[in-house]
Amino acid sequence: MSKLDRALNEIDDNLQTSIAKLFDLIAIPSISSEASGARGIAEAAAWLQNELTEIGFTAEIITTQGHPVVLAKSTQNPRGDGLRLLFYGHYDVQPVAPLEDWSHDPFTPRVIEEDGVHRFYGRGASDSKSQLWSFIEALRAWKAAYDSFPAEIVIMLEGEEETGSPSLPDFIERYRDALQCDVAFICDSDMWSPTQPAITTQLKGLVHEKITIKTPNADLHSGHYGAVAANPIRILSTILSAIHDAHGRVTLDGFYDGVQDISQGQRQQWRLIADGAISEGEVSLLGGIIEAGYSPVEAMWGRPTVDINGISGGNQGPGERSVLPGTASARLSFRLVADQNPEAVRESFRKFVTARIPDGCRVEFEGHGGSNAVRLLENNPFLKAAARGLEAEWQEPAVLKGTGGAIPLVGQLSQGLGLDCVVIGFILSSDAIHAPDEHYDVERLRKGTRSWVRIFEEVTKEGHPTD
Amino acid sequence: MSKLDRALNEIDDNLQTSIAKLFDLIAIPSISSEASGARGIAEAAAWLQNELTEIGFTAEIITTQGHPVVLAKSTQNPRGDGLRLLFYGHYDVQPVAPLEDWSHDPFTPRVIEEDGVHRFYGRGASDSKSQLWSFIEALRAWKAAYDSFPAEIVIMLEGEEETGSPSLPDFIERYRDALQCDVAFICDSDMWSPTQPAITTQLKGLVHEKITIKTPNADLHSGHYGAVAANPIRILSTILSAIHDAHGRVTLDGFYDGVQDISQGQRQQWRLIADGAISEGEVSLLGGIIEAGYSPVEAMWGRPTVDINGISGGNQGPGERSVLPGTASARLSFRLVADQNPEAVRESFRKFVTARIPDGCRVEFEGHGGSNAVRLLENNPFLKAAARGLEAEWQEPAVLKGTGGAIPLVGQLSQGLGLDCVVIGFILSSDAIHAPDEHYDVERLRKGTRSWVRIFEEVTKEGHPTD
Numbered sequence: 065m066s067k068l069d070r071a072l073n074e075i076d077d078n079l080q081t082s083i084a085k086l087f088d089l090i091a092i093p094s095i096s097s098e099a100s101g102a103r104g105i106a107e108a109a110a111w112l113q114n115e116l117t118e119i120g121f122t123a124e125i126i127t128t129q130g131h132p133v134v135l136a137k138s139t140q141n142p143r144g145d146g147l148r149l150l151f152y153g154h155y156d157v158q159p160v161a162p163l164e165d166w167s168h169d170p171f172t173p174r175v176i177e178e179d180g181v182h183r184f185y186g187r188g189a190s191d192s193k194s195q196l197w198s199f200i201e202a203l204r205a206w207k208a209a210y211d212s213f214p215a216e217i218v219i220m221l222e223g224e225e226e227t228g229s230p231s232l233p234d235f236i237e238r239y240r241d242a243l244q245c246d247v248a249f250i251c252d253s254d255m256w257s258p259t260q261p262a263i264t265t266q267l268k269g270l271v272h273e274k275i276t277i278k279t280p281n282a283d284l285h286s287g288h289y290g291a292v293a294a295n296p297i298r299i300l301s302t303i304l305s306a307i308h309d310a311h312g313r314v315t316l317d318g319f320y321d322g323v324q325d326i327s328q329g330q331r332q333q334w335r336l337i338a339d340g341a342i343s344e345g346e347v348s349l350l351g352g353i354i355e356a357g358y359s360p361v362e363a364m365w366g367r368p369t370v371d372i373n374g375i376s377g378g379n380q381g382p383g384e385r386s387v388l389p390g391t392a393s394a395r396l397s398f399r400l401v402a403d404q405n406p407e408a409v410r411e412s413f414r415k416f417v418t419a420r421i422p423d424g425c426r427v428e429f430e431g432h433g434g435s436n437a438v439r440l441l442e443n444n445p446f447l448k449a450a451a452r453g454l455e456a457e458w459q460e461p462a463v464l465k466g467t468g469g470a471i472p473l474v475g476q477l478s479q480g481l482g483l484d485c486v487v488i489g490f491i492l493s494s495d496a497i498h499a500p501d502e503h504y505d506v507e508r509l510r511k512g513t514r515s516w517v518r519i520f521e522e523v524t525k526e527g528h529p530t531d
Numbered sequence: 532m533s534k535l536d537r538a539l540n541e542i543d544d545n546l547q548t549s550i551a552k553l554f555d556l557i558a559i560p561s562i563s564s565e566a567s568g569a570r571g572i573a574e575a576a577a578w579l580q581n582e583l584t585e586i587g588f589t590a591e592i593i594t595t596q597g598h599p600v601v602l603a604k605s606t607q608n609p610r611g612d613g614l615r616l617l618f619y620g621h622y623d624v625q626p627v628a629p630l631e632d633w634s635h636d637p638f639t640p641r642v643i644e645e646d647g648v649h650r651f652y653g654r655g656a657s658d659s660k661s662q663l664w665s666f667i668e669a670l671r672a673w674k675a676a677y678d679s680f681p682a683e684i685v686i687m688l689e690g691e692e693e694t695g696s697p698s699l700p701d702f703i704e705r706y707r708d709a710l711q712c713d714v715a716f717i718c719d720s721d722m723w724s725p726t727q728p729a730i731t732t733q734l735k736g737l738v739h740e741k742i743t744i745k746t747p748n749a750d751l752h753s754g755h756y757g758a759v760a761a762n763p764i765r766i767l768s769t770i771l772s773a774i775h776d777a778h779g780r781v782t783l784d785g786f787y788d789g790v791q792d793i794s795q796g797q798r799q800q801w802r803l804i805a806d807g808a809i810s811e812g813e814v815s816l817l818g819g820i821i822e823a824g825y826s827p828v829e830a831m832w833g834r835p836t837v838d839i840n841g842i843s844g845g846n847q848g849p850g851e852r853s854v855l856p857g858t859a860s861a862r863l864s865f866r867l868v869a870d871q872n873p874e875a876v877r878e879s880f881r882k883f884v885t886a887r888i889p890d891g892c893r894v895e896f897e898g899h900g901g902s903n904a905v906r907l908l909e910n911n912p913f914l915k916a917a918a919r920g921l922e923a924e925w926q927e928p929a930v931l932k933g934t935g936g937a938i939p940l941v942g943q944l945s946q947g948l949g950l951d952c953v954v955i956g957f958i959l960s961s962d963a964i965h966a967p968d969e970h971y972d973v974e975r976l977r978k979g980t981r982s983w984v985r986i987f988e989e990v991t992k993e994g995h996p997t998d
Contacts (some may be wrong), residue, residue, distance in 0.1 A: 268754065280815035285965070286864060287735065287936035290838035291830040294818030297771070297839040297861070304768035348747035350891020351761030363758040371757035372764040374846030374855055378839070379862055386864060386936075387840055394764070395846055397753060397853060424817020468851075469754035498752070 071517045075201065079510055083184075085115070086197045086509070087173045089155075090186040096131055096156035097142055102309045105131050105223050108155045112196075112221055119204045121219065126229035126239070131156060131223030135242065142212035149523070150218045150245035150483070152473065153196025154225035154251060157188035158451035158498045165500035175506060182506040189504040190495035194219055195251045198490065198509065202516030214520035218245055225252070228433070229472060236476050246484070247446040247523075248477050255487035256463040258508075261454035261515065263447060264487040265440040266365055266466035269400030272432035275300075275417055276393040280424045286452050288386035294425050296392035297377045303420045304394060307370055311356035314370050315413045322403040326358075326366040334361050334466075347493075365466025368409075369399045397433075399468055406434040435472040439487055446523060450486050453519030457511055461475075490515070538676035538984045542668065546977055550651075552582070553664045553976070554640045556622075557653040563598055563623035563691045572598050572690050575622045579663075579688055586671045588686065593706070595698035598623060598690030600707065609679035616990070617685045617712035617950070618670075619940065620663025620719060621692035624655035625965045632967035642973060649973040656971040657962035662718045663688055665957065665976065669983030671827075681987035685712055694721070695900070696939060705945050713951070714913040714990070715944050720956035723930040725975075728921035728982065730914060731954040732907045733832055733933035734941055736867030738877050739899035742884055743860040747891045753855035761892050763859035764844045770887045771861060776839055778823035781837050783879045789870040793825075793833040801828050801933075814960075832933025832966075835876075836866045864900075866935055873901040902939040907952055913990060917953050920986030924978055957982070 065073075075082075094108035095101030109125050112134045112177075116123035121136035134155070141147070160170040168185035175182050190273025199219075206214055222245065236243060256262035279294040309315050326334075354363045363369065373398060398409050414429055421427050440447065442464050454462040477483045490512040496502045532540070542549075561575035562568030562955070576592050579601045583590035588603035608614070627637040635643075642649050666686075673681055687710065691698060703710060723729035729955050746761040793801075821830045830836065844859025865876050881896055888894050907914065909931050921929040943951045957979040963969045963987035 078923070079754070137995050176563070187937040194934050244995075283966075284814060285936065286838045286840055288831065288864060288934065289739070289819075290866065291815055291834060291935055292812055292816050292819045292821050292827045294816075294820075295839055297842050298820075299776070299818070301768040301771035301839070301842075304765065305772040308765070341780055347751060347756055348891055349759050350747050351766070351889035352759045353765075353889075354759050360759040364755065367758060369758040371753045371855060372762055372768070372845070373753055374844065375764050375768075375859065376843050376847050377841065379841030388838060389841070392842065399754060399757065422818035422820075424815055467755065468758055469752065471856070482606075487961075493755075505753075527964075 067209045068517070068521050072514050074205040075510065075513050075517065078205070079506070082201050082513070083175070083506065083509065086193065087184070089193050089197065090173045090188050091171050093171050094156050094188070094223070095159050097227045098159055101156075109134050112155060114128045115200065116219065119200070120207060120213075121217070126235070126240050128235050130227070130231040133223065134219070134221040135239065136217075136219040137242070138213045138217040140212070141216040142210075143215060143524070146220065147215040147524070148245040150220065150243060150248040152220050152222070152248060152250045153199070154192050155196060156220040156226050157191070157193070157225045158226050160187050160500075162500065167501055169346055170502070177463060183459045183503050184505070185501055185503045185512070187502055189502050190491050191227070191497035191502065192252050193505045194512070195489055195491070195508050198512040199249065199251055199516045201513045202520065204514070205522055206517055214524050215341050221328065224450045231339075232473060233357060233476060236480060240481055243477070243481060243483075248483045248485045249450070249519075250471065250485055250487045251475060251489050252471065253467070253487050254491045254493065255466060255489070258492060259458065260460040260463060261458045261488075262463040262465045263451060263454070263469050263489075265442050265447070265464045267438045267487070268368075268468055268470050269404060269406055269435045269437035269475070270433050270470035270472070271398040271400065271406045271411055272395070273398070273410060274393060274395045274430040274432075276391055276428040276430075277421070278391045278426050278428065281388075282390045284388040284390075286386045290388050293388060294422060295388060296425070297389065298427060299420070300375070300377065300392045300394055303417055304372055304375075305421070307416075308353065312353045313355055314368070316409070316416050319368065319409060320414050321408070322405065323368060324403060325403055326362055330366065331362065333464075334365065335359070341454070364468040366401060368401050368404055369468070371399070373397055399470070400437045402437045402439045404437065406436060410434065435470055435475050436479065438475045438478055440478065440487070444484050444486070446484055447486050449504065449525070450488060451520035451521045453522040454488070454515055456518045456522075457515040533982045533989050534676045535984070536918055538672045539981050541672040541675045542977065542980050542984065545672070549664075549668050549980070550642070550973065553660065554651070556660050556664065557640045557655050560638050561623050561655070561690070562626050564694045564711060565626055572623060576601050576690060579622055582667065583686065586667070587674060587680075588684070591716065593702070595702050596940050597694070597698040598704055600690065601686070601688040602706065603684075603686040604709070605680045605684040606845050607679070608683040609677075610682060610991070614682040614875065614991070615685065615712040616661050616682050617687065617710060617715040618666045619687050619717045620666065620691070621659050622663060623690045623693050624658070624660070625693050627967075629967065634968055637969070642703060650970050651972070652968055652970045656969050657958050658964035658969065658973070659719050661971045661976055661979070662956050662958070665979040666716065666718055666983045669987065672980070673984055673987055680730055681991050685710065699940060699944060703947060707948055710944070710948060710950075715950045715952045716917070716986075717938065717941060717952055717954045718956050719938065720934070721952050723932060723959045724955070725929060725959060726925065727927040728925045728955075728957075729930040730918060730921070731930045731934050732909050732914070732931045734869060734905045734954070735835075735935055735937050736873055736902045736904035737900045737937035737939065737943070738865040738867065738873045738879060739862065740865070740877060741860060741862045741897040741899075743858055743895045743897075745858045745893050746894065748855075749857045751855040751857075753853045757855050760855060761856060761889060763892070764856065766887070766889065766892060767842070767844065767859045770884055771839055771842075772886070774883075775820065779820045780822055781835070783837075783876070783883050785879050786835065786876060788875070790835060790868055793829055797833065798829065801832065801889040802826070804953070824994065831935040833868060835868050835871055836935070837865070838864050840864055866937070867904045869904045869906045871904065873903060877901065881920070902937055902942045904945065905942045905945055905952075906944065907954070911951050911953070913951055916989035916992070917955060917986045920989040921955070921982055921987075923985045924982040955986075966993070
């Protein structure tokens with residue numbers, strides 16, 4: 065039996081033990097956005113440090129301004145060629161509210177057979193504890209079979225991904241030497257379908273803006289002054305409805321500056337793979353306004369967009385109150401593609417809004433985020449090696465896909481540190497991540513873990529790119 | 532000394548006692564919209580029942596589906612001609628939040644001299660405990676001077692005016708016989724200025740609508756689907772921004788049906804009295820959109836209008852969340868003028884919205900209210916008598932004014948029971964009603980009470996209209 069087969073068998077044979085350990089990790093309520101989650105965060109970090117140490121890593125808990133990073137390193141390089149691989153995952157989870165919508169306790173996972181699928185429910189079951197567990201267990205199995213790790217390894221496990229990773233830039237700056245690797249594997253993304261793996265090669269940039277319209281008056285009786293005094297909700301509605309034209313195009317000045325249209329080759333590729341992709345999920349596109357001239361997948365992956373994420377003002381109920389409010393606000397997000405400048409988009413939006421504020425009224429802006437889009441090179445040798453590994457396990461080619469989502473980390477590693485990033489994951493849109501009854505299944509955990517072993521095999525076969 | 536002078540002197544001489552009693556009433560936190568206010572409501576009703584009984588009325592506390600009505604009657608008719616007068620006031624108050632914005636405890640009134648004015652601060656100080664107290668004290672003083680009430684008297688004190696009077700229609704129907712009077716005096720409105728009294732003769736009708744836009748999906752990740760799936764906030768903004776055209780006219784089909792333009796005579800009258808009226812207050816009209824062709828006062832009193840009173844949807848903060856919400860909602864109110872049909876306006880609005888809901892999305896409507904505008908006859912003999920009484924006290928003619936506000940009670944009494952209504956009050960826009968530091972002043976209480984004695988004098992001079 066080859067060492068590779070021994071590593072793969074090791075995963076299958078130890079599956080029950082591996083699941084039991086994963087369940088211990090899922091049972092820890094490491095909710096990063098709630099003050100009450102701090103204890104769970106600390107407990108999960110210590111649990112991971114312990115596991116990684118047991119496998120043979122030197123693992124530290126690095127404190128940050130926010131939640132800690134677990135940083136682990138292998139001490140020796142089994143190959144002597146200096147090949148160095150970085151793995152990223154996050155151990156924090158979303159809140160569970162509303163708890164009454166869960167059919168299963170979010171922190172008491174157990175295997176349940178449903179229609180022949182062995183599922184387990186829990187917060188973090190899919191996003192992202194099973195993800196990080198897949199590469200940790202693959203490294204354990206590899207070491208059991210080969211008596212060494214496949215290369216020099218660095219593992220970075222973050223504890224505040226679900227709160228927007230506020231401490232990440234500072235951490236990356238402080239540990240830039242420790243993080244220098246030949247390639248970074250980011251494990252926190254989707255498969256293409258339950259049977260077909262995927263690598264995400266295009267990630268959008270992200271700008272958040274909150275606008276608050278203020279009129280010259282505090283709350284007034286709307287019966288008395290509604291006909292004559294400024295209404296901030298009316299002003300806000302007018303502005304929001306002017307952001308898109310009738311063709312779904314964004315009307316902000318210069319919004320499309322630098323945006324390269326989707327190439328014919330890219331369109332062709334997406335058309336082939338994405339046929340019916342969205343309607344397969346449980347998402348309806350009815351009533352949506354897609355930019356004219358683009359398919360849904362093209363709009364999601366290849367075109368910059370503006371979303372309104374929230375709005376509030378005046379009487380929020382339950383009863384009637386004849387109020388003419390003095391303020392109203394909205395939150396927007398801008399999803400950018402390569403070559404768009406986040407700060408230029410923000411400026412253009414602020415000018416657009418300011419020009420539409422009537423005399424005597426004013427607007428306050430509150431900006432967050434500001435990350436560039438990332439387009440990963442698809443002919444990167446590590447990416448190709450990973451694609452071969454995924455195909456070997458799943459017996460279907462890995463789709464090179466885009467996403468409308470942003471992972472600021474990827475931009476920081478690829479553009480900040482010059483690292484090649486390969487974004488892989490085994491999440492499905494039906495896993496109910498961020499929602500009640502989040503779940504995952506045993507077979508996906510098994511095949512995901514095996515996928516990493518096959519990727520190690522292909523990556524080490526590839527050898528050091530500077531050889 | 533005439534009996535009239537004795538009654539007026541009685542008010543001046545007993546002012547300190549009267550204020551002390553009023554302060555006892557203001558000290559009772561009779562907040563109708565909060566569950567914790569129920570005890571204050573019961574206490575205030577009992578307090579008023581006790582006061583009215585002491586003056587010589589037969590006073591009952593009538594339970595309703597909501598808060599109780601205090602209903603008091605005089606047993607004998609001193610004139611023998613059957614003249615019967617109804618007085619209306621309300622003893623419930625608005626909530627006090629935010630308490631930290633008050634410079635004075637809202638339930639511990641005391642007299643404070645500020646720039647020569649003897650003010651008292653408290654929730655309900657102006658709206659409306661001083662108002663109802665003015666006619667109760669006037670009746671007490673009249674009885675002290677004349678040994679009888681000016682006519683057969685019915686007093687109705689409501690406990691849920693600040694929550695939109697939900698039990699009022701049922702109450703009026705049950706007590707229609709008891710409420711039949713020659714004229715109803717409604718004491719819950721404004722003066723024209725600190726020195727000039729007013730009678731409100733035009734009240735707008737009112738329709739409330741809440742709309743909730745629902746897309747085919749529950750909350751989605753806006754990064755993934757923002758570019759393609761329906762956004763209910765965008766749909767809502769587009770609808771709200773289409774309700775008015777560039778000239779401030781309402782675009783709903785048939786909205787202006789039956790609306791008579793403001794007559795030249797009315798315009799002339801309002802122009803004379805209303806010059807600078809709005810800018811005198813602390814309300815800025817900057818940024819407001821007034822229907823083209825109308826002055827602010829004309830728009831407020833004489834034109835039908837639509838207001839957006841509240842809006843909500845998606846992420847309300849504080850942090851960023853990349854949500855594409857599944858629902859968004861807004862609350863609107865329609866202020867109607869005479870001859871507009873509330874139900875027709877509601878229907879037209881619902882059609883307008885429904886026509887703008889994209890495929891696959893839907894809208895839910897929740898309607899409240901639905902009162903007609905009321906135009907009270909200005910040549911009514913009781914109204915003229917009241918105007919003479921007010922002028923005698925204030926030495927300035929009473930302005931016959933409109934209001935953008937609605938008092939559904941007035942429509943129910945005038946149209947439902949066929950009663951003549953005279954709407955009088957001594958509130959000023961600077962009293963901060965519904966706001967922190969609501970206040971009133973001793974001199975206005977004194978002259979308001981004296982005004983009612985002078986109105987009784989004029990009304991009884993007028994005699995029974997069917998004589």
